[in-house]
Amino acid sequence: MVRTRFPRDVTKRATPPRVRAAPRPARRRTHGIEPPMRLTQGFIPTIKETPNEAQIASHRLMLRAGLVRQTSAGIYAWLPLGLRVLRNIERIVREEQDASGAQELLMPTIQPAELWRESGRYDDYGAEMLRIQDRHERDMLYGPTNEEMITDLFRQSVRSYRELPKLLYHIQWKFRDEVRPRFGVMRGREFLMKDAYSFDLDHAGAVVSYRKMMLAYMRTFQRLGLKAIPMEADTGPIGGDLSHEFIILAPTGESQVFYDAAFEEIDYLARGAGGFRHDSAADLERFFREMTSHYAATDEKHDTVKWDAVAPERRREGRGIEVGHIFYFGDKYTKAMNATVTGPDGKQVHPEMGSYGIGVSRLVGAVIEASHDDAGIIWPESIAPFRAAILNLKPGDAACDAACAKLYDALGADALYDDREDRAGVKFNDADLMGHPWQLVVGPRGAASGKIELKRRASGERVELTPEDALTRISAGVDRRA
RNA sequence: CGGGGUGUGGCGCAGCCUGGUAGCGCGCCUGUUUUGGGUACAGGAGGUCGUGGGUUCGAGUCCCGCCGCCCCGACCA
The missing domain is CATH 3.40.50.800 (Anticodon-binding domain)
Structure with missing residues (x-):
């Protein structure tokens, strides 16, 4: 039996090694796991007539084109064609997370109730949380999100402010027992989500992490061929005082959105002058100002006075679908779960946290909503199952x-x-x-x-x-x- | 969770009101035909009619319970 030891110095490094921006392999689909496909040999069951349960375009087309099959309300099996798209989106999300300096890990789907009792959310979360018991009658749950677990992992191993900041993410299946699942994979109960978590020594550091993620998100959505607009949002059950949701434009979106054309004119992937670097505080500052200085609101928060102040030719209006949400919530969890590091002055401090989600499986539906016609889906090059x-x-x-x-x-x-x-x-x-x-x-x-x-x-x-x-x-x- | 709808071969539906051998279109299989935008003909396979109970000589059909799924609303990545 070979014993492996982790090199000690890895955990001592103050900042993660610089990652080169968005790797772009010459051939896109080079995971090496996807074989060529002949239709006579593949499992791509297309159907001519629309199944009765599918009402919206993306749901209809996903069933008809053989991307998914529903197995229960809000729960789907991903067939080969759909899985390729899911993987392609996942790949772009991953590349942009890595480029921002975040590190990937993988946490389990099943979590112990104990952690959630510590944070107080075991009772707060309500019926949306799927609760289960193992054979020893221990209370477990299928994770709807991972703040508690990541905080637990963090507090076990991080001791000093010198190890901060930490930006960690995983791409894992979640379960939220929605009262009313609908719209196919856009509002399922089981869904694939990228969730990232940041730990910083203080508020200033947390803000930098927040902005890094915001930049990573805008780059991600641009690469997916989507027009995304960041909007100030309520923090909801996650708590905190700074939050943005990312809305992409699609004719069948759930809410009406109003925004300044500026968001469409920015090239988030640009390099050099005018571009934004994740590792430059000045760039991030300039970027964040761009994201927050232009008008953007959903119908609920629409302010007609401010809207009238936007030049008429710059006003954009459309329907939107939420595909991402980011939160800053300070020491809410580190305090509740007593996660501390030693600060420069030798005192214990609760690190400041943020969490950042992208609905990966939802994006498959969202992209289709944004890009289809009467005949079917029109995939953007970057995520098409086949070119x-x-x-x-x-x-x-x-x-x-x-x-x-x-x-x-x-x-x-x-x-x-x-x-x-x-x-x-x-x-x-x-x-x-x-x-x-x-x-x-x-x-x-x-x-x-x-x-x-x-x-x-x-x-x-x-x-x-x-x-x-x-x-x-x-x-x-x-x-x-x- | 409130309101509405629906469940019948793989998919879309009719049959139920008025109980009496389970049907249609598409798809699937075989053969012929056709060959640049879901061709045509012939033959064939495939259904515990969501489920449990009840009424009846007899239930897909009538009555009661349960379950699944969809839509609207309140709630959400």
Whole structure:
């Protein structure tokens, strides 16, 4: 048995090692776990008619395109196509968390009631918390969030202010027993969430962590192809006095939002002059001022006087879906759970905390709400389950088969090969429904003369060209940021 | 949790009022046909009618209980 020891000095480092900004691999989907896929061999059950329970667009399309299946109210199984999207979103969220200096860990889904009794939330949280007992009749719960557990982990091991700040996150399934689950994965009971927690010595430090996360969020949403607006929010049951929620725009959103066009004009991913760095206090300050100086409000908090002060051509209005929420709440938990570090003056202090959530599974639905048409989903390049679909209009035809094999070979895991023996219309419809950014249409008509058709899902634009040129167009068309 | 709706082959639905051999469309399987936007024809497989009880000679249908799911509202990543 090999014994592993953690190097001592790791915990002594005052600040985490600098992480390079947003790694962007040459090939996007390089987790190495996703195999190429032929439709005849895959498990991608598309359906023609809309299941009766699905009312909103994203829910309907997720069921029809074979992304998910519901197993109970508000609980979903993720099928291969849906899982790819979920993983792609998760990957971008992770890259931006890492880039901000946060460290990933993984906490369990099941938590002991004891921790929640310490913070006082075991009783406060109410019926939304799923409570269970193990065989020894110990009270347990399926975690709806992780403030208590992270605070417990922190207090066990962090002793000195020299080890601060700590910015920790995980991406884990949560359960909140919603009274009324709805809108498919947008308001499920079980959902995948990225939750981060910051620990700082004082208020000033906590504010820096808060701003870092805010920047990470804006970058994340931009990479997902979404227009996100940060809005001041109430802190709710998490408590605290500084909080923002992030609303993305979609025609079917739950609430009306009003905001200044400034939010759309900022490039959060820009480098160099005008860009924002996570490790520069000045940049973070400037960034935070940008985020808070422009008008933004939901209908509940809408202030018509302030709204009238915004130049008319800069007023933007639309429907919004909440996809993230960040909180600063000081020593609420460190005090209740007695987590302390030794300060510079030798006295014990309760670190200041913040928590930061992104609804990863909700984002799958939210992106679809923001990007679809009558025919189906229109995936942004950055999270599409496949970059392209290869439609073999006549399997068995030598020229078609050869052309498809070549394309499939070149694209590998980035392509979904529709090799079904079905009518052309079936394949066109399914490809539109599944929403691949590109469609490579190979039919006997063009194959004879060495041509295929390339269709752009978003615009509907089609061109006839050689397979080589099509492949070039596809890779050239990748916007690595969005 | 209040209000409303609904549950019948994989999906969408009819049948229930007025009890009497469980049907239609799509999908699926076989064959023919068609071949660039869900083709056509023929044959076939597949259903404890959500569930428990009751009424009746007989219940998908009538009565009572329970459960699931959906929508509106209050509540929320």
